[in-house]
Amino acid sequence: METAAAHTATAGEAGIPLGGTPLGINPLGVGTWAWGDCFFWGYGQDYVDADLQAAFETSLAAGVTLFDTAEVYGKGQSERLLGRFTHARQLGGAGEATNPSPIIATKFFPYPWHLRRGSLLRALRGSLDRLGVTQVDLYQIHWAYPPVPVEAWANALADAVEAGLTKAVGVSNYSADQMRRTHAVLTRRGIPLASNQVHYSLAHRRPERDGVLAACRELDVTLIAYSPLAMGLLTGKYGPEQPPPGLRGRRFRGRRLAQLQPLIATLRQIGEAHSGKTPAQVALNWLICKGTVPIPGAKNARQAQENAGALGWRLDEAEIDALDRISDAR
Numbered sequence: 001m002e003t004a005a006a007h008t009a010t011a012g013e014a015g016i017p018l019g020g021t022p023l024g025i026n027p028l029g030v031g032t033w034a035w036g037d038c039f040f041w042g043y044g045q046d047y048v049d050a051d052l053q054a055a056f057e058t059s060l061a062a063g064v065t066l067f068d069t070a071e072v073y074g075k076g077q078s079e080r081l082l083g084r085f086t087h088a089r090q091l092g093g094a095g096e097a098t099n100p101s102p103i104i105a106t107k108f109f110p111y112p113w114h115l116r117r118g119s120l121l122r123a124l125r126g127s128l129d130r131l132g133v134t135q136v137d138l139y140q141i142h143w144a145y146p147p148v149p150v151e152a153w154a155n156a157l158a159d160a161v162e163a164g165l166t167k168a169v170g171v172s173n174y175s176a177d178q179m180r181r182t183h184a185v186l187t188r189r190g191i192p193l194a195s196n197q198v199h200y201s202l203a204h205r206r207p208e209r210d211g212v213l214a215a216c217r218e219l220d221v222t223l224i225a226y227s228p229l230a231m232g233l234l235t236g237k238y239g240p241e242q243p244p245p246g247l248r249g250r251r252f253r254g255r256r257l258a259q260l261q262p263l264i265a266t267l268r269q270i271g272e273a274h275s276g277k278t279p280a281q282v283a284l285n286w287l288i289c290k291g292t293v294p295i296p297g298a299k300n301a302r303q304a305q306e307n308a309g310a311l312g313w314r315l316d317e318a319e320i321d322a323l324d325r326i327s328d329a330r
Contacts, residue, residue, distance in 0.1 A: 019194035020220045021168040023137060025103055027288045028311055029066030030059050030304070031226055031295035035081045036074025043074065047299040049081065054301035056085040056102075062308035065100045068197070068224070068295050069131075070107035070142055071123060076130050079106060083131035104131060105138035107172055107197075110145045110153070120156035124165050139166035140197060143173045150178045154185035161191050170195030170224070176211035183219050193221050200225035200292060202234060202263060202283050202327045217291065225287050228294035229280055233257065236264050236279035266326045270319050277309060284310035286323050 018025050034041035035052050056067070069078045086102055108114075108123045124139055139160055141153050150171075157169035171182055174196050183193040196216055200207045200223065207213040207223065216223040229235055238257060267279035274282070280296070284307065287294040298304035315323075 017222075018138065018168060019170070019222045020192035021194045023103070023168050023194070025066050025222075025293065026063055026311070027293055028064050028284065028307065029068055029103075029105075029224070029293055029295040030055070030064060030307070031297045032067055032069045032078045032082060033073050033226075034297050034299055035069070036077025038074070041299075043077075051300040052081055053085050053088070055298040055304040056082075057089070058301040058304040059298060059308065060089075060100065060102060062305065063100060063311070064304070064308050066103045066105060066293070066295065068105045068107075068226075070109065071127050071130075072107075072109045072142070076126075079127055079130035083133065087132050103137045104133065105140065105170075106131065106136055107140040107142040109142045110148060115148060117152055117156045117159070120153065121160060121163065121165070124160055128165065135164060136166050138168045138170055138194060140170040140172045140195065141174075144171070144175075144178045150174070150182050151185050154182040155189070157182075158186055158189040158191050162189075168192070168194040170197065170222075172197035172224075172226075174198075174212075176215040179212065179215055179219070179221065183221070193219065195222040195224050195293075197224040197226055197295075199227050200287065200294075201228045201230050202267075202286060202323060203230040203260060205327060213290070213292075223292040225292045225294040228284055228287050228296050230260075233260055234264065234267065234279060234283040236268060262329070263323075263326050266322060270315070270322070273319075274313055274315075277313070278306060280306060281310045282315070282323075285313070285315050286320060289315050289320055 016025060016027055034043065037043050067082055069082050071079065082104065106127045108120050114123065128134060128136065139157065141157065144150050160166050161169055169191065170193065171179060174182065179196050186193050196212065198207050198212055204227070213223055232238065264279055267282045271277035271279060271282045284294050284296060288310065296307045298307055
């Protein structure tokens with residue numbers, strides 16, 4: 001097995017580079033898909049704005065600075081909430097002396113009516129308005145949907161950097177080939193491709209097999225791992241007799257949950273050897289050891305604090321190998 005240590009800074013070290021850009025990030029972020037999403041996540045039922053603001057502040061206090069959102073999350077509500085929390089923090093000066101500032105990443109969704117290069121700049125300005133900022137740290141293409149070729153969107157990303165609307169640019173859900181083509185266009189414009197955000201976890205290891213992880217390493221592109229806890233399935237909270245609530249419970253039924261139980265048992269066992277780390281913390285640390293930046297969701301302070309517990313320690317090679325084998329065996 002290729003040693004993972006060659007591909008990442010020590011877990012817990014702040015300021016690892018985002019791809020080939022000067023932007024430094026922590027090797028763990030926060031995904032905000034659930035912020036404002038009523039349909040899938042139940043926003044407004046078991047968690048409200050105050051819970052999300054507590055998750056935001058707790059994450060920053062723990063040194064977790066990257067917050068990833070998108071124009072489609074909660075129909076723009078996720079961006080509005082993130083902007084509101086950031087603005088309130090600036091006005092109140094809460095934690096400014098000791099806590100780092102948030103690093104904001106958002107995404108452009110290529111709707112069917114977004115068929116021209118200029119659509120991206122218009123969408124970005126809309127995101128900036130909802131976020132209440134003049135520039136984001138990272139702007140990403142959410143999906144590589146046809147008919148617009150990835151080269152056109154790559155040039156639009158370069159336009160956004162040159163317009164001063166974003167510091168860095170990335171993509172999401174891009175194949176290795178799409179990423180290489182985007183990288184080539186941006187390189188000609190003198191702009192690095194910072195990241196590719198893809199679905200990656202111990203329950204979904206496709207990026208290892210379809211060439212995306214290898215291409216990221218080759219091109220110096222940071223792989224940002226979304227759904228790193230398999231929408232909560234790797235937390236150890238759910239099982240065949242206790243599925244997740246709402247739509248997640250309908251999507252992940254008994255057989256899927258039963259297949260994950262040996263993996264979750266191994267996560268528990270390894271966590272106990274690291275001063276009682278939880279299955280979620282072990283699963284996130286595994287991704288950090290693979291040289292990626294996982295962005296688990298956090299709907300309250302407790303979840304944010306648990307996520308941050310994935311930092312400051314490291315799985316050894318034998319533990320990584322054991323998790324590789326047990327997840328392969330499902």
